[in-house]
Amino acid sequence: MRRAVCPGSFDPITNGHLDIISRASALYDVVHVAVMINQSKQGLFAIEERIELIREVTAEFGNVEVESFHGLLVDFCKERDIPAIVKGLRAVSDFDYELQMAQMNNGLTGVETLFVPTNPTYSFLSSSLVKEVAKWGGDVSHLVPAPVLRALGERLTQD
Secondary structure (H helix, E strand, C coil), X not given: CCEEEEEECCCCCCHHHHHHHHHHHHXXXXXXXXXXXXXXXXXXXXXXXXXXXXXXXXXXXXCEEEEEECCCXXXXXXXXXXXXXXXXXXXXXXXXXXXXXXXXXXXXXXXXXXXXXXXXXXXXXXXXXXXXHHHCCCCCCCCCCHHHHHHHHHHHHXX
């Protein structure tokens, strides 16, 4: 069985993330979406909310499993017998950082990293940018799945 992981903080998941997960799900039998827990950073959405949103928007793929992790991604991979990490690259600047991570991960445990170029439609997109635009009332409906748009609206009107 071919398995891969798509890691990230997904706060929130965007159409760019979804594009990479969708493409990975077409290539692998099982794609694990690993939602990173960063204790030192307060996200807009709690880990459980992120996981639920990701499960909702990836349900149609049928081969995506979503769970959280903390610590080293290679340990997550080792515990689940996952030999490959799939990462989207938006720009050359992403590659510089991600190449170092890929080489470290491979050196630690032999896990391979596959880089997938982002769809040009989403080459500028990040969760941080979506949150910033949405916070100021900008239209992000074309940047996130409908359930995420609803959750953003609900969360940002609470503040």
